[in-house]
Amino acid sequence: MPFFYCMYNKISDYLFHMEALTHGEAKRLWRKSIKDSWNNCCAYCDGTPITDKSLTIDHVKPRSNGGEDLLSNVVPADRHCNQMKGSMDWREWFKMQSFYEPWKEYRIEYWLQHSVVLSKEECLEALWINHSIDKFSEFVAA
């Protein structure tokens, strides 16, 4: 199994070039593409862009709990958020933070499933539509 088995979706663009790269280079490009997708911002607190090494790759499900190096399990996080979260469940931890907002949770959720970072507007729209569907279902069921 080649070392770049974890490259898929958007990163598939890199695959062709991966074969010429060392494991370290491939890993660096993989991490960079994740950060680029998020404009170098922490997925949790959404602060100012971070272009140095203090922007880390957070394993949503910690590696200590069997979380893998897959796009469906990683988000960029600044050191502070990454350390605070530790090995807690990301949703539980996130909802306790002052910077928590439902649209940000949705944005992470969407990224983990589709490897796409939605805009705030797209998240709010999706949440509003889901909310409306729930309300409609309640209305029909009543």
Ligand SMILES: [Zn+2]
């Ligand atoms: Zn943060």
